[in-house]
Amino acid sequence: MHIPEGLLPPLHAAAWTAAAAPFVVHGVRSLTREVRANPEAKLLIGAAGAFCFVLSALKIPSATGTSSHPVGVGLGSVLFRPPVMAVLGTVTLLFQALLLAHGGLSTLGANAFSLAVVGPWVAYGAFRLVRALTARLPEGTSLSLAVFTAAFSASLGTYTVTSLQLALAHPDPEGGVLGAFAKYATVFSVTQVPIAVIEGLVTVVAVRLLTSVNRGDLVRLGVLRPAPAPVPETAPREAADREAGTADTAAAGGDDKEKNA
Amino acid sequence: MSDRSTPRAWVTWALLAAVAVLAVLPLATGAGEGMEEPFSGADGQAESLVGELNPDYEPWMAPLVELPSGEVESGLFALQAAIGAGVVGYALGVARTRSRPGDRAAPGPGAPSAGPEASDAPGGPRDR
Numbered sequence: 001m002h003i004p005e006g007l008l009p010p011l012h013a014a015a016w017t018a019a020a021a022p023f024v025v026h027g028v029r030s031l032t033r034e035v036r037a038n039p040e041a042k043l044l045i046g047a048a049g050a051f052c053f054v055l056s057a058l059k060i061p062s063a064t065g066t067s068s069h070p071v072g073v074g075l076g077s078v079l080f081r082p083p084v085m086a087v088l089g090t091v092t093l094l095f096q097a098l099l100l101a102h103g104g105l106s107t108l109g110a111n112a113f114s115l116a117v118v119g120p121w122v123a124y125g126a127f128r129l130v131r132a133l134t135a136r137l138p139e140g141t142s143l144s145l146a147v148f149t150a151a152f153s154a155s156l157g158t159y160t161v162t163s164l165q166l167a168l169a170h171p172d173p174e175g176g177v178l179g180a181f182a183k184y185a186t187v188f189s190v191t192q193v194p195i196a197v198i199e200g201l202v203t204v205v206a207v208r209l210l211t212s213v214n215r216g217d218l219v220r221l222g223v224l225r226p227a228p229a230p231v232p233e234t235a236p237r238e239a240a241d242r243e244a245g246t247a248d249t250a251a252a253g254g255d256d257k258e259k260n261a
Numbered sequence: 262m263s264d265r266s267t268p269r270a271w272v273t274w275a276l277l278a279a280v281a282v283l284a285v286l287p288l289a290t291g292a293g294e295g296m297e298e299p300f301s302g303a304d305g306q307a308e309s310l311v312g313e314l315n316p317d318y319e320p321w322m323a324p325l326v327e328l329p330s331g332e333v334e335s336g337l338f339a340l341q342a343a344i345g346a347g348v349v350g351y352a353l354g355v356a357r358t359r360s361r362p363g364d365r366a367a368p369g370p371g372a373p374s375a376g377p378e379a380s381d382a383p384g385g386p387r388d389r
Contacts, residue, residue, distance in 0.1 A: 001304035006320030007311060047352035049283075053345030058286050061300045065293040068303040101324035131357050140268060166307060170315040180314055184307060191303045194283055201280050206349075208268035214356040214358075259338045 001068045001188065002093065002111040003162060005104025010250075012169045018111025024119045027086035034084060041080075044210075044217055048076030048089035051206060056092055056115075060198060062191045070199035071158045073119045073153030075206050078127045079221055082120035089116030114161035123154035139225055143211070144204050151203035155196035159188040 008016070035042055056070030062068060072092075076085040090112045095104040103111050129147035137145070167181035175182070210218060218224040293299025311318060328334045 001302055004304055004308055004320070005324045006322035007308060010321060043352050043355055047349050050345040050348035050352070054349065055345075057341035057345065059302065059338070061287045061293070062303075062305075063287045063290075063292050064297055064317050065287070065296050066303045066306055067300045095341065098325060100334065100341070101326050101328050101341065102338075104322065104324060106322045161367070170311045170318065172314050183310060183314070187306045187310060188303050194287070198280050201276050201283075205273055205276050205280075208273050209353060210356070211268050212357075213360055215351055216354070216360065217323050 001159075001162075002096065002103030002115070003107040003165065005097070005101070006106055007104075008107050008110055008165065009171045010106070013106045013109060016107075016113050016165065020109045020113040020117055023083070023086045024090050024112065027083040027090075028117075030081070030083040031087050034080065038220075041217070043085065044214070044221075045076075045080060045088075047210075048079055048085070049091065051075045051203075052085075052088055052092050052170075053095075055199060055202065056096070060195050062194050064191045066187070066191045067142045068188070068191045068195055070151075070195055070202070071115050071119050071155050072203075073115060073158070073197070074123045074147065074154045074199065074203045077120035077123040077154065078150050078207070079149060079218075079223060081232045082117070082124050085120040085123075086112070086116045089120065111162075114158045114165065118161045119154040119158040120130050122157035123150040126150045126153040138210075139227070141205065142145070143224065147204050147207045148200040150200075152200035154191075155199045156189060156192055159192045160185060 010249040031045070035045070052072035052075070055070040057069065059067045059069045071089075073085050073089050076088050090108075093103055093108055093111050093115060097104050097108055097111075127146045127150035130149045131142060134145055139245075145169045163181055163184035167177050170180060171177045172179035172183065207223075211224065215224065215227075219226050274307070287300075328337070
């Protein structure tokens with residue numbers, strides 16, 4: 001849920017726009033650099049942006065009796081790092097502000113700062129941290145845990161910043177900024193907790209699907225550690241996996257052929 | 262360890278089931294009962310909270326488009342989700358096709374009719 005149009009005083013709106021702008025400009029540059037260096041990445045970048053598009057359109061009921069939507073920035077931040085996601089998130093916000101009357105142009109800077117700057121960086125930090133902490137666990141488990149934590153904290157982090165932005169603009173006459181922050185956070189962040197869990201799980205599903213169909217790109221992006229050389233004994237098991245509907249690595253298939261030839 | 266990094270289909274389905282349960286649970290437990298407008302958007306709630314804390318504040322800018330009704334709005338949100346889902350599905354489909362070397366090596370859909378012996382050549386789609 002973004003800050004609605006006109007809800008921040010002009011000075012605040014301008015200040016947040018100025019704060020978010022450098023991140024978005026830097027993001028556009030790293031996006032063009034990434035696409036130029038690796039044109040094949042366009043497909044995955046498009047998927048990450050579309051993922052953000054889908055998730056931020058879905059308003060989900062929460063245990064607080066209110067509803068809100070996920071932010072969907074976790075996937076892109078983990079795959080392409082936060083600067084790229086700053087662009088994709090801002091595009092999503094712009095679409096919603098212009099066509100859906102959700103969020104707004106005057107509050108675009110503030111919403112971009114929370115959703116497209118803080119959210120992605122929180123996601124990336126959480127991802128790196130959990131990956132390092134769980135390095136000894138099996139690769140798939142470690143990756144899933146890290147992706148879940150990344151998406152969960154991005155979702156909560158975004159709305160914590162939103163609450164802070166509103167508290168700074170409209171402090172509580174008695175409790176001041178802190179008192180107002182507690183009130184806004186009750187509305188935004190508490191509503192968001194179950195939705196952040198949903199978002200975490202959905203993002204894990206997305207990464208699992210990508211691992212199945214596009215392992216090479218994930219390894220190249222540094223998201224997935226390169227698998228150890230396939231051991232011949234595991235070949236029948238991988239064949240069984242393929243029958244179960246999961247795609248297989250090209251490497252293992254190639255190995256089979258060489259052995260059989 | 263390498264077998265664990267290939268995702269199992271049933272775990273993916275279990276995760277999706279958990280998502281569905283989490284989304285429906287607030288409705289089933291009646292979390293919105295007794296509220297004036299159950300499950301309204303958190304942004305609307307924040308807006309009324311601003312009105313409470315800062316009653317003199319007047320929003321100084323109105324949205325460029327005024328959507329005529331909630332139905333039209335939900336339709337546009339559905340459109341946004343549909344566009345996103347279409348792109349995600351396309352990307353996954355293309356990635357899946359690319360990741361299968363057998364499909365790429367085959368000259369076209371007519372290739373299998375050349376007989377299975379033909380594919381015994383090194384690099385052919387032997388394992389399919």
